Amino acid sequence: MSDNQFDPIRILTVDDDPNVCWTIQETFGPPRYDIEVANDCETALDLAQQHQPHIILLDIKIPGGGGLEILPRLKSMNPEVAIIVLSGFSNPKNVVEALQLGAEDFIAKPFDPAIVEIAMKNIREKRNLRDQVSRLKNELERDHAFGMLVGESQPMVEVRDFIEQVASTDLNVLIRGESGTGKDVTARLVHHFSRNHEGPFVKVNCAALPENLIESELFGYEKGAFTGAVRPKPGRFQLAHGGTIFLDEITEIPFPLQSKLLQVLEQREFVRVGGTRTIKVDCRCIAATNANMDQALEMRSFREDLYFRMNEFSVHLPALRERREDIPLLIDYFLSLYSERYQRPRKDLSHETVQLMMNYPWPGNVRELESLLKRMLVLDSEEIVYQTIGSATRQAPDSPPPMREPIQSNPSALGQSREVPYGLPGYQRSVPNRHGQSSMEGTPPQMQKPEGSQVGSIHPQSQAQRPPEFTEAYGATETEETEPVSNENLDLKAIVDKAIEKAEREAITSALNRTKWNRRKSAQQLGISYSSLLRRIAKYNLESE
Secondary structure, rough: OOOOHHHHHHHEEOOOOOOHHHHHHOOOOOOOOEEEEOHHHHHHHHHHHOOOOOOOOEEEEOOOOOOHHHHHHHHOOOOOOOOEEOOOOOHHHHHHHHHOOOEEEEOOOOOHHHHHHHHHHHHHHEEEEEEEHHHHHHHHHHHHHHHOOOOOHHHHHHHHHHHHHHHHOOEEEEEEEEOOOHHHHHHHHHHHOOOOOOOOOOEEEHHOOOOOOOHHOOOOOOOOOOOOOOOOOOOOHHHHOOOOOEOOOHHOOOOOHHHHHHHHHHHHHEEEEEEEEEEEEOEEEEEEOOOOOHHHOOOOOHHHHHHHHEEEEEEEEEOOHHHHHHHHHHHHHHHHHHHHHHOOOOOOHHHHHHHHHOOOOOHHHHHHHHHHHHHHHHOOOOOOHHHHHHHHOHHHHHOOOOOOOOOOOHHHOOOOOOOOOOOOOOOOOEOOOOOOOOEEEEOOHHHHOOOOOOOOOOOOOOHHHHHHHHHHHHHHHHEEEEEEEOOOOHHHHHHHOOOOOOOHHHHHHHHHHHHOHHHHHHHHHHHOOOHHHHHHHHOOOOOOO
């Protein structure tokens, strides 16, 4: 009820009966209570505005309009105020109307002051309990929200500290990180702990909006602005008024439109497409990107002044391969979360499966891990993990090689143990399944031989006898100088796959160079989706020269 437990409770008595006012003042005086008295409606409204009482004792019959008439106005001025109606007209109609208008209690005259004190005590206890529940709810929401950024590694501790320090400000935030590292979650957490957390959170995926529509989506348009604009439409910035707007993939905003975005961030106003009226907006802007901002600035595809305006605070989200020690914690978190959501029994993974997941580079980061665990829970089998990543050889850019089981060829054929590249004849890999048993992967079924025979043996053969596709796909290998591979043992599928990958890499590189690394135009020229192009750029570790 009180802002501080040592402050007196402020009471406003609104009654034209002097005896009632005197009784209240004599019964509820300092230091516990601070009493103000009003004898008419106008004075009551003035005192309610000036003193912001915690409790109002309101009579129904007072000069200037009556208690029930000003009751809604008193509540609108201060929604937290508790109103107790005191009246000699205690018919059921008055009681029901008073409670419907927002009164906490109704006490008939003549009254015992002890009854009024009990009513005020009940109100205080109810408010204190509500405030306590609200605090606990906020703490639980905070703990759950931070649970979405699971991890005890130093990079994740720094990310959580950053959110706590920055959220309470109104400064713009730029979030960097690879796809799947949790940029969306981080943006929502910054909004959740900000001062405008009760306002809307509006997300805009700039990469998903067509270039010719992104301006109207961000700022809205007026009726008749273009063909099909039959009615005015508010933009995302206007919808985010009083809250937060999250611009995901900010580098995908066309260069000419970036100047208008800069104006909104600096002056907090804009004009709709086809309009003339200036619209004021008050919202916080959070942006995210997985692109190389330094490269975008150097190539002048992103305005430097806009970058400085967006980068008032910046945070980098680490890739999952950079915090492998958090993988067991993430596994436990997602298994608990989705086993409850999908109503599946909670099962712990075997040590071998966890170790396999620890060694995998996770190019899709936390999103890829989450997706894999969902499928595993639904299928109720750890085998999906081995089928998905058990024989994977792809590696994220700039990541250290994952720890894997030894790759062995047949030692009896060579006289010693040596490694054979993936896809070549003789490649074998022992991968444990969930029962601890080993199975061989990598050798095509037609090349597998019964136990005891030589599998994938390498026989002498001159380099001139090899098909030209072999050298083109793999380049020179150690076997060319020692013991060439037999033509009849060649893995044709691997040769074709390598040749396709080489041609695909060259086509993508050529398209990117032609468009000066405009990925959207490159995707259109190649006839593939924008997201497919991004995956291939990451797959081949392509970078602009």
